[in-house]
Amino acid sequence: MSSPRAETPGANRRLMARRREAGLLLLGLPALLLLALVFAWPVLRLLSLSVEGGTLAHFEKAALDGLYVTVLLDSLRIAALVTAICLALAYPVAFWLSRAGRLGLALGMFALLLPFWTSVLVRTYAWMVLLGRNGIVNRMLRDAGWIEAPLPLLHNTTGVLIGMVHVLLPYMVLPIYAALLRVDPDLSRAAEGLGAPAWRSFLRVTFPLSLPGVSAGCALVFVLSLGFFITPALLGGGHVIMISMLIEQQVREFLEWPFAAALSTVLLLATLAIYALIGRLTRGARLATP
Amino acid sequence: MQLSVTGIIRRFGPVAALGGVDLDVAEGEFLTILGPSGSGKTTLLKAIAGFEIPDEGAVRLGGQDVTLAPPRSREVGMVFQNYALFPHMSVAQNIAFPLEMRRRPRAEVRERVAEALRLVELDSFGDRLPRQLSGGQQQRVALARAIVFNPRLLLLDEPFGALDRKLRESLQLEVRRLQRRLKLTTLFITHDQEEALIMSDRIAVMDKGRIQQIGLPGELYARPASRFVADFLGESNLLEGRARNGVAELAGFGAVPLPPAQPDGKVTLLLRPEALRIGASTAALPCRAEAVVLDTVFLGQSAKLRLQLDGGTEMLARLPLRPSDPPPPPEGSRVALGFAPEDLHVVPQG
Amino acid sequence: MPVITRRGLLQASGLIVPSLAAPAYAQGAPPSKPDRIVVNASGGAMANFLRRAYFADFEREHGIRVIDTSPVDFGKLRAMVNSGNPEWTVTEIGGQDADRAREMNLVEPIDTSIVDLSKYPAIGRQSHIFVGSAYSTVLGFRSDVFKDGSHPKGWAEFWDVARFPGARSLRNHPVDNLEFALLADGVPMDKLYPLDMDRAFRKLDQIRPHIAVWWSTGAQPAQMLVDKEVVLATGWNGRFFELAKKNAPVGSEFRGGSLKSSAWGIPRGTRHAYWGQKFLQTMTNPKLQAIYATELSYAGLHPDTVNYVAEELRPLLPTAPANLAQQFWLDVAWWTENGARAQERWNRWMLQRG
Known part of the structure; x- marks a missing residue:
């Protein structure tokens, strides 16, 4: 019918x-x-602000002035370092969590998410107490007789990296953990049954299949890193300048919204470009032939 | 013996998933472990593959004790229930995987992968990703991957479960043909008794962590060693009665002669539905009764009837049907039925 | 006077908002009392001290509750005034923004018939800005490292790393630092402005290798001195004052200090502007200023305030006559004009690795 x-x-x-x-x-x-309301619209407003008065002068300055280019490259470098360190630390944690029992998982998640309960500022000050010349870490190392002069852990790039990695680690762990959970445990069993030692089974099967989580985590951490300004300002002791610090300066101190908008737009474009690159690389890796 | 399992026990807390299993599989033999879910057959398979270490007992492969050996050194090919194909690798890469793990030269790998693809008739599919294949094709890739490295033993864990009936039947035959041709020692796990009957050289029926009976398919079908086996394998009429002096008194049928040397006491008798005859042809049979047809199911080449004897006992009958035969008796009709005493099997009391 | 009569009529009929007619409250009865006014300030501990010193007194005297909000935000002030309905009755304004606030017409004029500034020094008698208190960026030091007055006095000595060795900290900002550099280079206090940036940065080049930390929040220098992360640091005198009250081994030196005033204003168009003026009048009370100064050392400009502060604390107030004479007032106008340029140059200078 x-x-x-x-x-x-x-x-x-x-x-x-x-x-x-x-x-x-x-x-x-x-x-x-x-x-659209809280994201697309502000971004469009930002774009329109940056060309206020029909001039590209702000962009010219943001994209060509040595100061801003250097700071932008520095920020990208720091964001990349933070991302790499987070990845190296987060993967084993995520792997352990994905294989942990109920109690281990609960404890692990609690420990992982605990830092979210305190403000970034408090955590940053806590690191200052820990990492200073006369801080707890240096005192312990000195008391143990392992070092004579205090290690420069604070007020430099090292301090910034430690503080940022601490804040951002959960953003890397969680997506990787989720991706690992989605990997069928029979696959690593199959690999081992077919003659692969555990590490080869991991490298050839589990790891490639967790790449979507890795790339999501990397993108998240990278983008969030670029937006940090309190932590690098405090833990870097002024020796580390992030582009977000300069943008904040323009907005808060000089009310230079158009220039801040131009800087933000350049940062946004750079971020998008890198995001696309990460996406392409991991997609490539996922389909790569051995 | 290619595979020899002796006295395997595996406990999970207070529960014994395997309660002392002994099993021998000869070289080139196709042996099926048949059992309902929860019978311990998957645990047994895992112990043989090396994913599970038994608490007691031993697993030997080609005479070598592998009870504690890691899976990778057992040389066992396995097809998982869900195939466990590596989704990020092409079909060819999947099949090449075990060869690469054995560090075979590149040229040899290429050649053997091509050969395995030919064997499962997927010659032109090497570059596809698993998700681009149908379920049956994926299953064949999993098979190719499991045999490409000439394993000492092939394990099949309910590999046809996810496929539709037609495809399942053709694949069953294909796998069987391949297994014969390559003389692969194969251990096959299923809960589907029909599948077990079709494919196996021998069948081991498992229940409650133990092997209940092991034997040729026909043997198990005709002479089950327990009520469980009789019930699980094929359809059955199980008739209870009392034996005295080589004769059993059965409700509706009266006195039925038993095989010689049957001791007196309670007996359970198995009568397969196809041994029960209906209508005029029963006149010559020594054991007869009358019954009402409860329902009739037409199955093409046969019909299945549920009958109720005057005493209330229900029985199943299967009538072979040729195209020229009259239609089977309808529901509610009264029919005569009967059987030959030699078709009865006395099920040992257990 | 017909004009006033008409205005009074219009006002009475509600055709114009009273605040548009300000500051003509003096003529006639005060506008009706609201049940509350909103005072916006820096927040944190300061809010408690403001309440103890001024809010409580204002509430007692007028029966109007003071709601305090924070933080100080110039962009928000501008947005509020432009929207026509400022939520704040009175707001603190960041030092460098005070002139801009007046130029951009964001604040009501101060009504001196209500706010009595007659005894105030010249720097405190401004048309649109009320100076709440003064604070200073001064030189802080470890008093156990530099004992018995052996600490650097003034910026030339701060720059002298041979005589006064040890790690130092400066603010990561050009304000104050350019002045300090010029003072260190021998420019007299009254000849600082307009700042010679080239000269200042050249002088800064010399000290840079010895700056372990460029601080960015007010809490940092005090904390770093306590942790002995550095032995010399610039910082806001209130932070060192707090440490001195706790007997921490940290001292401060006012010589060459950079005085700034905290600015308060009444956002243009706010509903209870009259009561804002009344609130500012409360803030001129020297006894109340003394309460605030005793807590924070940020003393109001009323000349009598010092007399109400305990004698041992007086030398720690930036407004104590002896201290005032050794310090200079930061030229806010110069910074309003040149701040962005100086900041950009500062950023560039910070980037040069060296």
């Missing part, structure tokens, strides 16, 4: 599919609207 509304069953199916699509769209609509 043919439907009274459509001549062919194919048309019927298409109609149904269209309806289902529309239904799904409707479900996502509130989130889309919210995103």
Whole structure:
């Protein structure tokens, strides 16, 4: 029997599919609207601010002036370092969590998320107490007789990296953990059954399959790193300048919104470019032939 | 013996998943472990593959004790229930994996992968990713990957479970053909008794962590060693009665002669549905009764009837049907039925 | 006077908002009392001291509650005034923004018929800005390292790393530092402005290798001196005052200190501007200023304030006559004009690794 509304069953199916699509769209609509309101709109405003008065002068300065280029490159370098250290520390933790029992998982997650309960500022001051010349770490090392002069852990790049990694580590652990959970445990069993030692099974099977989590974590940590300014200002002792510090300076101190907008736009573009690069690299790695 | 399992016990807390299993599989043999879920067959498989270390007992492969050996050194090919194909590797890379782990030269790997692909008739699919294949094709890739390195033993863990009936049947035959041709010692795990009957050289029926009976398919079918086996393997009429002087008194049928040397006391008799006959042809049979047809199911080449004897006992009958035969008796009709005493099997009391 | 009569009529009929007619409250009865006014300030511990010193007294006298908010935010002030309905009745304004606030027409004029500034020094008698208190960026030092007055006195000695060895900390900001560098280079206090930036940065080059930390929050220098992370640091005198009250081994030196005033204003168009003026009048009370100064050392400009502060604390106030004479007032106008340029040059200078 043919439907009274459509001549062919194919048309019927298409109609149904269209309806289902529309239904799904409707479900996502509130989130889309919210995103448009709190994200797309401000970004557009920012862009329009940066070309206020119909001039590209702000961009010219933001993109060509040695000061801002150097700081931008420095910021990218620090963000990359933070990302790399986070990855190195987070992967084993995520792996352990994905294999842990219920108690281990609960304890691990608690320890991992505990820092979120205190403010970034408090944590940063805590690091200052720990890492200073006469801080707890240096005192312990000195008392143990391992060092004579205090290690320069604070007020330099090392301090900034330690503080930022501490704050951002959970953002790396959680996506990798989620990705590892999605990897079928039978796959590593299969690999071992087919003759792979545990480490080769990990390198050839588990790790490549967790790459979506790795790339999500890297993108997250990298982007968040670029936005940091309190932690690097305090733990860097002024020796580390991040582009976000300069943007904040322009907004707060000089009310130079157009120039701040231009700087932000340059930062946004650089971030997007790197994000695309990460995406391409990991996609490449996922499909790479050995 | 290619595979020899002796006295394997594996406990999970107070529960014994395996309660002392002994099993021998000859070289080139296709042996099926048949059992319901929870019978311990998967634990047994894991112990043989090396993913599970038994608390007691030993696993020997080709005469070598591998009870404690890691999976990678056992030379056992396994096809997982969900195939466990590496989703990020192409079909060819999946199949090459065990060879690469054995550090075979590149040229040899290429050649053997091509050969394995030919064997499972997927010659032109080497570059595809697993997700681009149908379920049956994925299953064949998993098989190719499991045999490409000439394992000492092939383990198949319910590999046809996810496939539709038609595909399952053709793959069953294909796997069986391949196994014969390559003379692969194979241990096959399933809960599907029909599948077990189709494929196996021998079948071991498992229940509650133990092997209940092991033997040729026909043997198990005709002479089950326990009620459980009789019930699990094929359809059955299990008739209870009392034996005295070589004769059993059965409700509806009266006195039925038993095989010689049957001691007096309670007996359980197995009568397969196809041994029960209906209608005029029963006149010559020594054991006869009358019954009402409760329902009739037409199955093409046969019909299945549920019958109720006058005493209330229900029985199953299967009538072979040729195209020229009259239709089977309808629901509610009264029929005569009967069987030959030699078709009875006395199920040992357990 | 017909004009005033008409205005009074319009006001009475509600056709114009009273604040637009300000500051003509003196004529006629005060506007009706609101049940609350909002005072915006820096927040933190300072809010407690403001409440103890001024809010409590204002509430007692007028029966109007003072709601305090924070932080000080010039961009928000601008947005509020532009929106036509400022939430704040009175707000503190960051030192460098005070002139801008007046130039951008963001604050009401100070009504001297309500706010009595007659005894105030010239620096405290401004048309649109009320000077709440003065503070100073001074030289802090470890008093166990530099004992019995052996600490550097003034910036030339701060720069003298041979006589006064040890790690130092300066603020990561050009304000104060350019002045300190010029003073260290021999420029007299009254000839500082306009600042010679080239000369200042050349002088800064000399001290840079000895600056272990460029601080960015007010709490840092005090903490670093306590932790002995550095032995010399610039910092806001209130922070060192706090340590001195706790008998920490940290001292401070006012010579060459950079005085600044905390600025307060009444956002233009705010509803209870009259009561804002009244609030500022409360803040001129020297006895209340003394309460605040005793807590924070940030003393108001009323000349009598010092007399109400305990004698042993007087030398620690930046406004004590002996201290005032040794310090200079930061030229806010110069910084308003040149701040962005100086900051950019500062950033560039910070980037030169050396």
